[in-house]
Structure formats: C-alpha cells, structure tokens
Amino acid sequence: xxxxxxxxxxxxxxxxxxxxxxxxxxxxxxxxxxxxxxxxxxxxxxxxxxxxxxxxxxxxxxxxxxxxxxxxxxxxxxxxxxxxxxxxxxxxxxxxxxxxxxxxxxxxxxxxxxxxxxxxxxxxxxxxxxxxxxxxxxxxxxxxxxxx
Numbered sequence: 001x002x003x004x005x006x007x008x009x010x011x012x013x014x015x016x017x018x019x020x021x022x023x024x025x026x027x028x029x030x031x032x033x034x035x036x037x038x039x040x041x042x043x044x045x046x047x048x049x050x051x052x053x054x055x056x057x058x059x060x061x062x063x064x065x066x067x068x069x070x071x072x073x074x075x076x077x078x079x080x081x082x083x084x085x086x087x088x089x090x091x092x093x094x095x096x097x098x099x100x101x102x103x104x105x106x107x108x109x110x111x112x113x114x115x116x117x118x119x120x121x122x123x124x125x126x127x128x129x130x131x132x133x134x135x136x137x138x139x140x141x142x143x144x145x146x147x148x
Contacts, residue, residue, distance in 0.1 A: 030086055040076075045072040098131040107141040
C-alpha cells in the first residue's frame, strides 16, 4: 500500500518515504479498515431506523429490528471514533519518525535541523512537506560532500 505519491521525487527521497511508510503501515491499515466499515454501518443503520420509526406502520416495526439497527449504528459510531484515535496515532508516529530522522542527520547543520523540527511540531499538517524539504537538502549536502 503506497500512501505517498512519489512520482517526482529522487530515489533518496523515495527511500526515506518508504521507511516512513513502513513505520506507520500497521496502524494505518487498521485505520483504513475501520473507515471502510464505519461509514456503511452508520448509513445503513440510520437510514433503516429513520424509515422504521417514521414511515412504517406500528404493526410492521418490531423491537428486534430496532435493536439490531441501533446496534449496527452504535458499532459504526464506535469504529468511526476508533478511526479518529488511530489517525491521531498515525500522525504522532510519523512526526516522531521525522523528528528522530532529522535529529540523527549528520549532513545538515544544527540550526537547520532545529528549524525543521520546529516546523514539524508547530505545523503538523505540513510536516510531510517539511520533511521532504529536509531530505532534499540533506541529499544536496551529501552530494556536495561526495564531490569534495
């Protein structure tokens, strides 16, 4: 499962993104499964409960039907809530990986490292862009050191 679009990146950046993907893959796959099941369960449940309660005659509605659809809706809501929690865990794991990777770099100076780490912690929605920018800078410095 390739989460990142790596079409225009160098091989160095692609390798780093693959490492990041390996780090978050277990939690991300669980999150995806929850999302796939949550929405249909909630939709089917709410749709059927609505029609059972408001558009069917009282003789047709049974308590068993209401309980089943209510349980399906509750299960869908629980899966949706768990998906949100796991999504935060994915964000946390990816940020931790990126920060650790930046701090362990020996090619970029400490001032630039601190700048990237601050950007990742303060702006988590743009963290991946900052990480890719860091990897590009590191690759550039690494190539310059090889030529010298």
